[in-house]
Amino acid sequence: MTTALFWFRKDLRIKNNHAWVKACETHRVLPVFVLEPQIISNAGLHRRNQFFLNLSALAEEIQSIGGRLNVIHGPASDVLPRYVRENNIDCLYFNADTTPFSRQRDEFLSNEISAQTHIFWGGLVHPPETVLTQKGEISKVFTPFYKKWVTIPAPLSLQNVQPVFVSGRENDWEIEQDLIPSSSDVGHRGAKERLERFLKVADDYQESRNIPSVEGTSFLSSDLHFGTIGPREILHRLSPNREGHRQFIRQLAWRDWYAHLLYANQEIPLKAANRSYENIQWRDDSEDLENWEKGRTGYPIVDAGMRQLSATGWMHNRVRMITASFLVKHLLIDWRKGERYFRRTLIDGDVAQNCGNWQWVAGTGFDAAPYFRVFNPVLQSKKFDPSGRYIRRWVPELEGMSNSAIHSPWEYDEATLRKHGVALGETYPFPMVNHAEARDRALATYKKARE
Ligand SMILES: Cc1cc2nc3c(=O)[nH]c(=O)nc-3n(C[C@H](O)[C@H](O)[C@H](O)COP(=O)(O)OP(=O)(O)OC[C@H]3O[C@@H](n4cnc5c(N)ncnc54)[C@H](O)[C@@H]3O)c2cc1C
Incomplete structure (x- = not known):
């Protein structure tokens, strides 16, 4: 059996993580998170805490099935090539992202690392460049994008695999644990609880979503950002025949649309799109x-x-x-x-x-x-x-x-x-x-x- 390094990034979950399932199906796995310096330096207090809580929840999830999350200090472009060599890794699995930073880093790494790379898009309902106009472009207008987007099937891979774990040669995780306040409302479990809570009021979403004094929305945005739950898992709990659900599904399409637009127009963070x-x-x-x-x-x-x-x-x-x-x-x-x-x-x-x-x-x-x-x-x-x-x-x-x-x-x-x-x-x-x-x-x- 060959060894795969599974690189967790903005997909801090093992449940319904298709890339993870694929890696575990055919390889021994080494789960890794690379603590990039800007994860800390670009985030304010709340986001940093949320991140560490979710990372800690992921580490616990992996531990509960007999493995260990190896947290190594980045930048990934410096440390991963060496880590891959030292741990005799045959292939690398990860979920991709649309930001200029991650695209440049991933391109650099795929040239730098000899191990075979397997890339997935578990953070979006549909990958970039798959929802296109007849001219083969991404629509610059949301409604035509949405009309196409809803017609494309979004299956959920439900296989349950028991991974064979290998352990890595470095783990700095203990250093960061001091920063972590305790909370149970995080990780995949926290996200599922938020989803269940929301489903009870989802029929009222269209009316209540605009009232800030009411808890009428799902509060799932940070879960989607950190990937403690995948958008397809959420989508599969919703029914397009119910008005509130349909409006919520539309919001998930906005999320995909903005990600696809960024993928196609990498200058969006810096320049007016128009x-x-x-x-x-x-x-x-x-x-x-x-x-x-x-x-x-x-x-x-x-x-x-x-x-x-x-x-x-x-x-x-x-x-x-x-x-x-x-x-x-x-x-x-x-x-x-x-x-x-x-x-x-x-x-x-x-x-x-x-x-x-x-x-x-x-x-x-x-x-x-x-x-x-x-x-x-x-x-x-x-x-x-x-x-x-x-x-x-x-x-x-x-x-x-x-x-x-x-x-x-x-x-x-x-x-x-x-x-x-x-x-x-x-x-x-x-x-x-x-x-x-x-x-x-x-x-x-x-x-x-x-x-
Ligand atoms: C100026 C501005 C900045 C924003 N910055 C962010 C951001 O950095 N990250 C972020 O996730 N959302 C951002 N949003 C979108 C939106 O405000 C949040 O996604 C939403 O408030 C999160 O709460 P919720 O999960 O309860 O939303 P819900 O109403 O429950 O919506 C469900 C999900 O749909 C998606 N969604 C909802 N509204 C939008 C939208 N307008 N655009 C794209 N996706 C949407 C989110 O993933 C959200 O979790 C921003 C909106 C504005 C106007």
């Missing part, structure tokens, strides 16, 4: 950027979202749209700066998803929101958080305000505000910008860039 917007005259104002990051804009719904993000590493999708739009359109700060902050801070921070969504909000992406669509944060707040419950949760200094006043405290006179325990400029900031003026400025700036 090149007519590459020359927007952004404002370079680090103080405004910091006030946005810290949730001190004076717009309660924006501040609530930004504070939820820094406190928990997660933010509701509707509020992501509102806060991102505020940075780009109201403050006229480059979407790349917001994207960087989100990616670092979110537990699901993901190059393809984050850049795709930021470009959508900024109006610079494929099939993006039109440039003249400037979210009004007060109207959004009244519509999606009518009782102010979400705002009160994250902006407690406005707790005493009435349901109607909480969305725009500056519209009320001093005496009324004082009655509710609020003093603008002291207990809560004045709004950073006036909505109508900011909107006009954004429209004029975008128009100029198009010319």
Whole structure:
């Protein structure tokens, strides 16, 4: 029997991991995770914790079936060739990724390593370049992509194999264990629990998914990012005949679409996908950027979202749209700066998803929101958080305000505000910008860039 190195990356699971099953079917396996330096340096506290918790859960899963996860310190392009040689590896199995970093690294390694390489796409429902238009391209518009995407079968490999393990020659795992807080809500088990919980309310998804004070979404985004569950496993629990389920399936298609787009357009993290917007005259104002990051804009719904993000590493999708739009359109700060902050801070921070969504909000992406669509944060707040419950949760200094006043405290006179325990400029900031003026400025700036 030959020896395969199974390289875990953004697929921190052994259940329903087709690549893993394939490696174990025909080889002895050496399970390896390479701790790349940027996994630590590019991630904020919450994402780093989430990562270590999931890695630790994977190590336990492997241990429970008699193996050991070998964690070695990267960069992978430096350490893997030597590791493969020293452990007499015959072949390498892994799930690929669409980011420029991983594609360049994997290409380099496939030339550098003599062992045969077997590549899978277990992080997506369909691999890149498999959902194409008649011209053989990826659609730049979502709906035609989706229409094709849903018709392609996505089977789940359910074989259960008992691997024959070999042990590696290096393991630094103990060093990292100090960093790990304990939690049972992680790994494949945690992801399955989240899925089961969501399935109980999935029929209401279409209505509840937009209300940030309600737990109406699945909270599976970080599981999908780290691969503690695969998207096909989720898909197989959903029924396209049920409206809520169908809407959820559509979201999984958005996720694939952004990944496929990044695969085909590797400049998306750096450049406007729609090149007519590459020359927007952004404002370079680090103080405004910091006030946005810290949730001190004076717009309660924006501040609530930004504070939820820094406190928990997660933010509701509707509020992501509102806060991102505020940075780009109201403050006229480059979407790349917001994207960087989100990616670092979110537990699901993901190059393809984050850049795709930021470009959508900024109006610079494929099939993006039109440039003249400037979210009004007060109207959004009244519509999606009518009782102010979400705002009160994250902006407690406005707790005493009435349901109607909480969305725009500056519209009320001093005496009324004082009655509710609020003093603008002291207990809560004045709004950073006036909505109508900011909107006009954004429209004029975008128009100029198009010319
Ligand atoms: C500015 C901005 C930045 C974002 N950055 C990220 C990011 O870095 N990583 C990330 O996973 N999602 C990102 N999203 C998309 C979306 O907000 C999250 O996927 C969602 O809020 C996660 O919560 P959930 O798992 O409960 O979602 P659910 O509503 O339960 O959706 C199920 C799954 O569908 C996928 N999905 C849902 N909405 C989108 C979407 N708009 N685009 C792509 N996939 C989607 C996710 O994988 C999600 O887990 C971003 C959205 C915006 C507007």
